[in-house]
Amino acid sequence: MTEIPADIRDLLACPRCGGVLRDSRVGGGETLTCDACALVYPVEEGIPVLLAERAQPRTQAEA
Ligand SMILES: [Zn+2]
Incomplete structure (x- = not known):
């Protein structure tokens, strides 16, 4: 599985709130979760x- 390079990963921010995105794994794939927006x-x-x-x-997507 392709992982996001750490240097690129650090530049990512939630397009909605500008907050930090957390690596997550939802539905068997790699995802990014914004805890502030509760979006995956x-x-x-x-x-x-x-x-x-x-x-x-997030509440629906995360098992
Ligand atoms: Zn957000």
Whole structure:
């Protein structure tokens, strides 16, 4: 599985609140979670998709 390089990972911020994103793993894939917004952003083929319309609510997404 492709991991996000740490230097790129550190530059990522939630597009909604600008907050820190936490590495997570939802639905068997790599994801990024914003705890402030309770949103889970997908990571597709190692590329974070930081679009609010693509994010899922954390409470539903996280098992
Ligand atoms: Zn946020």
